[in-house]
Amino acid sequence: MFAPCIIAGILEPADLAGYRNNPVYIRRSMHVPPNADAVRDLMPAFCDLLSKETNAAVRVVLGHFIFVYIHPYMDGNGRIGRFLMNVMLAAGGYPWIVVPVEQRNKYMSALEEASVRQNIEPFCKFLAELVADKLKSKELPKIS
Secondary structure, three states, X not given: OOHXXXXXXXXXXXXXXXOOOOOOOOOOOOOOXXXXXXXXXXXXXXXXXXXXXXXXHHHHHHHHHHHHHHOXXXXXXXXXXXXXXXXXXXXXXXXXOOOOHHHHHHHHXXXXXXXXXXXXXXXXXXXXXXXXXXXXXXXXXXXX
C-alpha cells in the first residue's frame, strides 16, 4: 500500500515502523497534529479512553476523530482512522460505511470544524447520516 510513496521518495521505509518521529501536516487543514514526542503519551491514553467507553456510537465518533487528530503515523492516518471507525461500527452492531467521494469535502470540513474549532457536532451528524443511509439501503423490500 505504501510502496509507491517509498519509491517516489515521499516516505522512508523507517517511516512505516512505529509512530512518527517528525512533524506532520495535513494538506488544506489548519489543524497541526501534536508533536511527535507527545504521540507516545497520547496513543496509550487514546486506547485507554476507547476501552472504557461503553457507548458504541460515542466510541465510533471519538475513535475516528481522536486518531486522526493525533495523526500518529507519517502517512495513512485517514485510511487507518476510517478502518478503525468501521471496526468499531461493526463491533457495535452498525453497518460498515464508506465516505463517498462526492462527500469528501463535507467529511473533511466536519473534521476541520472538530479539530480546529472544537465543534464535533457536524462530524457526529455526518457519520450518523452515513450510517442511517446505509441502514435504509439494507432494508428489505416490502411485500404487498
